[in-house]
Amino acid sequence: MHALANPTRFLRLARPVTAWLLLVGLVLSVGGIAAGLTLTPPDYLQGETVRIMYIHVPSAWLGMAGWMGIAAASLSQLVWRHPLAAVGGRAAAPAGATFAAICLITGSIWGRPTWGTWWEWDGRLTSMLVLFFLYLGYIALAAAERERGGEGRIAAIYGLVGAVNLPIIHYSVLWWRTLHQGESISLAGSTIDSSILWPLPLTMVGFTCLFGAAVLMRMRAELAEAKVEARMRRLGRA
Amino acid sequence: MNPWPFVAAAYVVAISLTAGLLLWAYASMRRAEAAAEAISRK
Numbered sequence: 001m002h003a004l005a006n007p008t009r010f011l012r013l014a015r016p017v018t019a020w021l022l023l024v025g026l027v028l029s030v031g032g033i034a035a036g037l038t039l040t041p042p043d044y045l046q047g048e049t050v051r052i053m054y055i056h057v058p059s060a061w062l063g064m065a066g067w068m069g070i071a072a073a074s075l076s077q078l079v080w081r082h083p084l085a086a087v088g089g090r091a092a093a094p095a096g097a098t099f100a101a102i103c104l105i106t107g108s109i110w111g112r113p114t115w116g117t118w119w120e121w122d123g124r125l126t127s128m129l130v131l132f133f134l135y136l137g138y139i140a141l142a143a144a145e146r147e148r149g150g151e152g153r154i155a156a157i158y159g160l161v162g163a164v165n166l167p168i169i170h171y172s173v174l175w176w177r178t179l180h181q182g183e184s185i186s187l188a189g190s191t192i193d194s195s196i197l198w199p200l201p202l203t204m205v206g207f208t209c210l211f212g213a214a215v216l217m218r219m220r221a222e223l224a225e226a227k228v229e230a231r232m233r234r235l236g237r238a
Numbered sequence: 239m240n241p242w243p244f245v246a247a248a249y250v251v252a253i254s255l256t257a258g259l260l261l262w263a264y265a266s267m268r269r270a271e272a273a274a275e276a277i278s279r280k
Binding site: 022029033037047048049051052055056059094095098101102105106109110112113207210213214217218220221222224225227228231232 | 239241242244245247248249251252253255256258259260262263264266267269270271273274277278
């Protein structure tokens, strides 16, 4: 990771990677969505509404992965003082918040025909909503710190503390058995039939690539803005 | 209950928000990189 501490070296790598992530992400996401909407059979219990899974599950994963990225960046910033860590954390937050919001909204839409309700204060739903608010707090805190010329240490501490919510989200369906179903996909296998499941890896990888592209684009924007600010400061002093 | 309006609504939300995120990230990157390039040429 420290090999990428040099912004010039990072940008040399980030430019082609951004384009590739966008291309692969678009192809896999569109392919997975098309397959999920047209090529798979309806579920015997949920019927056609099971198709919401192909966007809901990747957004749930990315909502959580975004905060894992923030926590890793925060640790890297506080412990190893990696110069790009704060930039990476700030870049991951809007993408993570967007996918957490998609997860909440699509879950609510899925809940109405399946459970008969748009919302329930169930452990999984509530902890996911908390994650969305944590993102908003992180974005506001990081922006305020940056405006004051800070290094982003307070936002980094917040990013690490907020990671406590991740295992709560993951285990919520085991700790509190309420409305949300238990784990259907784990490392051990899946309880979903393969005839329905197969487009899910396409959208999972596709949306993950798009998430990565969004983060890299935000990092590039932040580095360019920092370059302009530094130049303006130098011109101001001259 | 007809399930398709729910399926369509979920996909419209997911695609719109993802496209919005990507367009915003791309536009902010292009703007910032153009400004950085312009200032380095001065």
